[in-house]
Amino acid sequence: MLLREVEYAKPGAVAEALQLLAANEGARALAGGQTLVNVMKARAASPDMLVDLNGLEELRGIELAGDGTLTIGAMTTYTELMRSAEAKARPILGEVCATIADVQVRNRGTIGGNVCSNDPTNHLPPLMVAIGARMTIAGADGEREVPAEDFFLGVYLTAVGPGELLTRISIPAGKKDGFAAVTLGAEGTCICNAAATVNGAVRIALGCVDAVPVVVTADSAGGVADAVRAANLTPPSDVHASSEYRTHLAAVLATRAAEEAAAR
C-alpha cells in the first residue's frame, strides 16, 4: 500500500501518450495496473509519472482478418479476450486467459500489460512465442513489428524501449495449440509452464525456466521431452521449486502441451 508520489496523465490519443512518455524520462505506461500498481505499493518501482492508457480506444479491440489473422489491441483485457467471438479463431488464447489470476484481475489486466511486464511466471509470454505472435511497437519514428521470439529480452524487460508503446499483437491462424502449467494451488502463482503449437513440427515455448521464454522444437509430441532435455536448461531455483525440479517439470509440461496440441 502507500505509493510514492507520482504524477498522473491520461492522454486521449496514442500520439499524445508517446509524447508524454518521450518527454518524461521517469514516465511509465499504466495499462491494467494489475502488476505495476502492486510493484509501486512495494515501492520496488516508483515512476515519476504514470501515463494511463485506459482512455485510448485505439488500443482496444479484436479484429479477425480473412486469412484468420487476429489483431488484438494491447489494452484488450483478459475478460474481453475470453468473451470475444473473433478470438475464438485461436481458442487457446481465451482458454489460457481464463486461468490467469482471478475475475477481478482479468477484468482489468490487459494482454499488452502482461507481455510488457514479462514476469517469467506469466502465462502469456511463452504462449505468444509458441504461437508466433507479432508485436507492433509505436514510437516517435512510427511503428515497427517485432516477432514475439525477439520481443522478450529479460526479466521485466522487452523490446519496447523508452518512449515507446506496444500497440497491438497479431496472431496467425491456427488451432492446434496446447498449454500446461504447474501452479501453486489451482490457478495460483506459476512454477513452470509450457505452450505448444503443432504445425507439422511441434513448437514449444517454456516459461519460468529462464529470463525469457525458451523455444524448443521437435518432430512430434513424442520427441518433445528429449528435445527439452537436450536444451540443457538451467532454470533458477527459488522458494517454490529447485532448478532440478523445474527442469524436470519443463519436460513433462512440454510433452503435455504438445500432446494437447496434437490431439486438437
Added chain:
Amino acid sequence: MSETTLAPAPVEVQKGWGGQSVKRKEDKRLLQGEGVFVDDVKRHGMGYLHFVRSPYAHAHITRIDVSAAEAIDGVYGTLTGEEVAALTDPFFQISSAPGANIKDYALAVGKVRYVGEPVVAVVAETRELARDASELVEVDYEALPALVDARRAQDSDAPVLHEDAGGNLMWTGLYSWGDFDAALAEADRVVKIPELHFHRFNSTPLECDGALVEYNRGVGQWTIHTNNQFPGFAAIMMGPAMRTGLDKLRFVTQDIGGGFGNKITSHPQLVVCCLLARKLNRPVQWTEWRTDFHLSMSHGNERWFHDTEVAVKDDGTLLGFRTKALDDAGAWLRYEPLGGVIWAQVTPGMYRWRHIELDFTQVATNKAPVSPNRGYSRMQHLWFTERVIDIVARELDLDPVDVRKRNYIRAEDMPYETPNGCVYDSGDYAATLDLALQLIGYDSLAGRRADAEARGKRLGVGIGSTLDSGTNNFGQSQLINPELQFSGNNEVATVKLDIFGEIVVTLGTTPQGQGHETTAAQVVADILSCSPDDVHVRAGHDSYWNSHAGFSGTYASQFAVTGLSAVKGATEMLAAEIKKLAGAVFGGVPAEALELADGGVRIKDNPDAFLPFMACGAIINANNAGLPEDLDVTLNCRYVYRPPFEVPDVERKFGNLTLTYAVQIHVAVVEVDPETGSYEIVDYAAVDDCGKRINPQIVEGQVMGATAQALGAAVHETYEYDEDGNLLTPNFYDYHVPHALDMPPLATGAIESPSPFTPLGTKGMGEGGGAGIHAICAAIQDATGQIVTDSHNPYQRVWELMQQ
C-alpha cells in the same frame, strides 16, 4: 459440496435454544459493511504511524538519525529504541533462565534480530507521508552472521542473538512419565525415526494487526482501540513495562477480522503507539500491512523431533516413545516458552501408551518471533504422534486403522487420566473414526484406487486424529518457570435488566468471528425463558465495562466453557434476583413459587400475577421507593466462572492442564500426479466431537475453517527463509493460502459426548488440532509408499519422495 451427518448413536436433543442453529446476530452489520474493525476507527487530528523495519536478520545498530524525517512538513514525530529503553522497562519474561535474562523492548535497542523488526516509528499527517518520512530515517547497521537453522543454534560457532542469555538456548526441560526403559525391554520392536520436522506457518487472519491509541493527559490514561485478541495478557505485559497501572490501559474492540492466536502478541507495537500518543499529544493510528505481518508477527512454532524411539509389540500395541523436541522460537519470547509446556496437554495424543519421555529444548533464531497459532503447540505434538502411528503401521505392515483402534483410549475408560495427569473428559474415538471412514466411503476405496491408476494417478488415503484441548489451567506455566504466580483460569460476564426491561449482556471475550453474541444470547434465553432476539449482547470488548478478568480474551478453545459458563452463572444470578424482586412485589411470595416465562415472572399457580421484565427493570432502576430495605437486588449481575483446577506438581510435571478435550478425526483422499508430484485433495471427511453444541452450525463452521487452514498449511503455506534470514514468502503471492478452487468436497459429521466437567456439557473447540495436516501427510505416504517426515508437502517434496 459439504454434507453433515450425525452419528447414528442417539444424540440427546436439548430443549430450548441451546442446541439450535440460531442465525447469527453479528451478521447483519457485517453483511452491510457496518462492522467496526480497527482501521475503521478515526479520531480528529490523528497521526498515522509507520515503522522503519530492519533489512537485516542480525546486525548492530550503530547510528540512527531521524532529523531528515522530522523536518518534513506534516511529520508529527518519531520514536527510537533509545527513547523506548529510557521510557519503559523490558517486557516481563515468562521463561526461567536462560530465556529469563533477555531484554525485550517495544523497538529494537542496539541490535536487530530479524528482518522486519521495528527499529523506529514515524508519525505523520497521512499514511503516505508517514511512509515517505520513514524512508528518510537513517539507520546504520553493522551486519552480523544470521542464525536461521534451529539445529545449528547451540553449535559453538553459532551467532548468538541474546548475549544476556549467554547463548541461543532459551528454555529446556525433560519430561518423563512411566518407565520408558521398561517399555523398551517389553517391546517386540523399537521403531526409530531420526528426524521429523513441523514447519513454520500461521493462520494469516485476513485483517492484520492495528490500533488507534488516545492518551488522556489529565488522568494519565490510554484508550487503546485494537484488535488484540487477548487484552488481559497484553495488559499484563504492557503495564509493568510502561510503569503504569493496568486501569490506565483501556482496551476497546468491536469487530476483529480473524485472530487464530496470531493477534495475541501485538503488545510491543501497542506500547509504541501509547508512547507516541503521549509524546505527540494526539491520537496515533497504526495499521499493519500484509507484508509487515508476514515479516514480523506471530509465526507458528517450528519444531523438530530427533532420535525418536517407539516401543511397540508385534501386534501394533504401542508401549511408549522417547524423543527430543527442538523448538524454534524466532528472535523473541513474546508468549514463549509456553509452547514448551502447552504440548503436554495432549502428551499421549489419543493413545494408551504410558511410557513417555520428551526432552524439550527451545532456541532463538534470527527469524520472526513465534506466538500462538490455531492449535498452538499441541498441533505440533499431535502431528508427531500421528506421524509415529502411521510410520509404525508402515514398518510393521499393519493397517493404520487397526493400529489406531488398537491403541485409542477407549470410551469405557473415560474420564481417562494420561501419564502426565491430564484428564480426558469424554469421547468415543473408535466410533468417531468409524463415522469418518463411513463418510469417506472407506470400504469402496479399492475401486477408486484402481480408477485413479487407470488415469495415471496414485491415490492415497490418510487419517488425522487429534484433540483440541481447551480451557487452560495457567498453572502449567509453573512447569516452565516455578516462580510464576499464574494458575487456573477465569472468564466474566455481566447480565442486567435495564430500565425498560432490556436484557443486556457484556462478555469479557474478544471474538473474531466465533459468534459469541449469538451463542451467549441462546444461553441467556433458555434461562430467562425468552427469545435470543430479546437479548442484547454488546458487540466486542471494552475493559471499562468491568466485564473482564485476568485471563479474558478469545483464545485457546474455551468460550463454550469459560465464556458461556460465565454467561450462565450471571444469568442464573439475574433470574434469582428477578424472582426475589417479584416475590417482594407480590407481597412475600417465595422464589420456589415463581417462574420466568413470556418475558416476565409469574406465580406458578396464578398466571394472572405476572410482572414483565420491563416492570422489574423499571422498579429497581427508577421506581424503587417503598421496596423492603433488605431487598438485595440490583438486576445487574456479574459472574466470574472459575474452572476447577489444582496447581500442577512442578517436580513431576504432573497435573490436569486443560479442562476439556474435543475430538477431531479427519480422513483425506489425495490423487498424486506421479510425473510432477502435484496432487489434488479429491475427497475429505471431518468428524468432530465437542460435547454439547450450543449452536451446531457455528460449530460446523469452525470445523470447516480449521480444516481449510490445515489443508493450506499441509500443501502450500510456509514461512521459508534464505540463509541470510530473508523471508521468501512475505505476501499472498508467494505464501499461497487456499482459494475457493483449492477446496475439496467435504463431508462433516458430529458426535456429542458431553463433558462431565463443564456446566453446559460443552467443550472448547475451534482450533481443530491440525487434523488436516496429519491426514494429508498420511495420504501422501500412502500414495507414494515413502515415509513422510515433514508436515509441509509441496509438490516438489512429493516428487522427490517418488524419486526415492
Added chain:
Amino acid sequence: MEIAVTVNGQTYERDVEPRKLLIHFLRDDLDLTGSHIGCDTGNCGACSVIVDGVLLKSCMLLAVQANGTRIETVEGLSEDGELTRLQQAFNEHHALQCGYCTPGMLMSTTALLRENPSPSEDEIKKALQGNICRCTGYWNIVEAVKSVAK
C-alpha cells in the same frame, strides 16, 4: 487532482493525490469503511468493488482513475436497511465468521449473479477465486450462492 465519483448513487467531489489508491480514497476520504484491505499484493479481494458495472479490486486502481465512474460498494447493496437475498443467504448458510472478507465476497458474487443468474458450483468457485477467506474454507459461501442461484 480534482475528481468526481458517484458511489452508491451519491456523487462526491474531492481533491486527491494521484498516488492515492481507490481503496484508501473510499475508506479514508469518503469514510466508506465497508470495503477492506487484507493484503498488499492484489490477492485477497477484500477491497472488491464494482466500477461502471465491472468487478475490480480497488487496491489496484488509483482514485484518479475512477474519476467520472459509478462505483458500487457493499454499503450500497441493501435497500432501506433490509438485507438482499444474497446477504440473507450468507446469514442462513453461515457463510461468514469474522466478516472481514465478506464485503468483497458479496461484491464478487453480486457481479457473478448479474452475469450468470444460475451458476454451477464450479462457476461459483471460479468467481470466488479472487477473494480470500481465512475463516470459512469457502464451503458455506458456495452453498449460500448456490441457494440464490436460479
